[in-house]
Amino acid sequence: MSHITSIFTDLVRVETRLYNAVNARLRTEQDLGLGQFEFLEIIDRVPECRVLDIVGELAITVGAVSKAVDRLVAAGWCVRVAHPQDRRSSVLRLTPEGKEQLAASRTVVTSELTALTATVPPDELNRIASTLAALRATLEAGSLGQPG
Numbered sequence: 001m002s003h004i005t006s007i008f009t010d011l012v013r014v015e016t017r018l019y020n021a022v023n024a025r026l027r028t029e030q031d032l033g034l035g036q037f038e039f040l041e042i043i044d045r046v047p048e049c050r051v052l053d054i055v056g057e058l059a060i061t062v063g064a065v066s067k068a069v070d071r072l073v074a075a076g077w078c079v080r081v082a083h084p085q086d087r088r089s090s091v092l093r094l095t096p097e098g099k100e101q102l103a104a105s106r107t108v109v110t111s112e113l114t115a116l117t118a119t120v121p122p123d124e125l126n127r128i129a130s131t132l133a134a135l136r137a138t139l140e141a142g143s144l145g146q147p148g
Helices: 003-030 034-045 051-058 062-075 096-116 122-141
Strands: 078-082 090-094
Touching (some): 003 034, 034 062, 034 090, 034 096, 051 062, 051 090
Antiparallel strands (some): 078 090
C-alpha cells in the first residue's frame, strides 16, 4: 500500500470511528442523530439557508437533503418559509424547539469530541485541523466530490 493510500485509509477510519462514537452518545443523550445535528448547525449558521446550501456544504444529493429536512420539519425543529425573492424556493429556519435541541446537542458533541481527542497534543490537533481545512478548501474550490 502506498503512503498516500494509507493516509487516506487512516483518515476515513478515524472519521468513521469519531462519527459513530459521537452519534451514539448524541442519540443516547438527546435522541438526535449526528446527521440531524449537522443539518441543524448549518440551518442555524447560514443566513437564509436553503436546501441547496446544505447540498453544497455536505456534498450529498438534493433528494437526500429534502427528505432529511422533511424529517426535521416533522420533528418540529425547523420550518420552511417562502423565500422573499424567489417564490420557487424556501428558506429554512429553526423553531424555538430546534434552537433548544441544537444548544443541548452542541454541548454533547463538544464534550464527546474533546474526550475522544484528549490524547492528541493541542499543537498536533491544531496542525491536523489546519491541514484538513486546506485540503477541504482545495476540494471545494474545484467542486470535487460532489454527487453526480
